[in-house]
Amino acid sequence: MNTKILTQFKLLLRYINYFGGKAGTILFLKIQLKKTSEIHLPKIPYPFALRPETTDLMIFNQIFLKGYYDIKIPFTPITIIDGGAYTGLFSIYMKQKFPHSQIICIEPDLENFNTMSKNLSPYKGITFINGALWRSKINLKITDKFNIGKCAMVAEETNSKAGLTATGITMSDIINEHSLESIDILKLDIETAEKYLFSENFESWLPKVKVLIIELHDWLEPGCSKPFFTAINKIYDKYSYYILGDNTIIVNEGFEAQKFE
Numbered sequence: 001m002n003t004k005i006l007t008q009f010k011l012l013l014r015y016i017n018y019f020g021g022k023a024g025t026i027l028f029l030k031i032q033l034k035k036t037s038e039i040h041l042p043k044i045p046y047p048f049a050l051r052p053e054t055t056d057l058m059i060f061n062q063i064f065l066k067g068y069y070d071i072k073i074p075f076t077p078i079t080i081i082d083g084g085a086y087t088g089l090f091s092i093y094m095k096q097k098f099p100h101s102q103i104i105c106i107e108p109d110l111e112n113f114n115t116m117s118k119n120l121s122p123y124k125g126i127t128f129i130n131g132a133l134w135r136s137k138i139n140l141k142i143t144d145k146f147n148i149g150k151c152a153m154v155a156e157e158t159n160s161k162a163g164l165t166a167t168g169i170t171m172s173d174i175i176n177e178h179s180l181e182s183i184d185i186l187k188l189d190i191e192t193a194e195k196y197l198f199s200e201n202f203e204s205w206l207p208k209v210k211v212l213i214i215e216l217h218d219w220l221e222p223g224c225s226k227p228f229f230t231a232i233n234k235i236y237d238k239y240s241y242y243i244l245g246d247n248t249i250i251v252n253e254g255f256e257a258q259k260f261e
Contacts, residue, residue, distance in 0.1 A: 016028075019042055027041070048092060055152070059151050066245060075210075078100070078102060079184045080186075082094075082103055083106050083190055087112055087115040091116075092120070102126075103125065105127065105128050107130065109150065110166075112153065113130045129174075131166050132155040132190070133190055134169065134196060135196045136168060138167075141155070141158040143156070154193075155191070170205075171202070180208070182208045185211045186211070188215070189215045192224055194214060195223055195227055207235055207255075213247050215247050216228060236253075237254045238253040
């Protein structure tokens with residue numbers, strides 16, 4: 001059997017196994033025909049779009065097939081921050097698991113942001129912010145620096161307002177503007193910006209985070225993980241962590257003790 005045909009057949013079987021015979025087959029055919037402007041899936045209350053010829057399908061497969069966020073949370077999260085929200089697929093997954101959660105989505109790339117807004121607009125309890133998580137309020141340029149695609153748009157500091165730009169948003173901004181006492185889940189997939197987010201001004205907000213899910217990007221830019229783990233070890237007296245897919249998961253085991261200090 002032709003290698004390409006075999007690969008597609010295996011993908012069809014995976015979709016059927018995960019989503020059921022009818023839904024899995026329809027999804028497979030829509031992807032093959034590039035008719036993915038309206039995807040309907042079991043247990044997902046509203047349709048969403050996957051843009052053809054982009055990295056959308058890859059991210060969809062990571063989340064819904066490969067279980068990159070299939071994390072055992074020992075409590076029911078209410079407050080979730082989706083940093084680097086892309087087109088909202090992580091938030092859709094979280095709303096499926098925790099329908100009463102309040103989610104704040106932050107995405108710097110305007111095209112991604114517009115798709116995310118459409119995908120998530122039917123849901124209650126979701127806030128959209130077009131900006132980039134950063135260590136300070138500053139103007140940032142947004143580019144596909146590493147030629148990976150729309151899922152890896154990189155923010156960098158700039159003095160110019162020309163081209164594609166976004167506003168730097170600090171975690172303290174988010175906490176203050178939304179009156180957050182704590183953050184149950186903080187998901188970060190911010191394409192090397194973690195190197196700067198955790199380099200300074202993290203002391204006030206990091207203790208408020210119960211579970212942190214982060215993709216570290218040393219493979220793109222050396223030194224991304226060092227400030228992250230330096231900050232974690234400075235702030236958290238007791239924590240556990242493990243790796244799932246591309247993500248590092250940190251659980252702040254001392255949250256309640258820190259809360260009342």
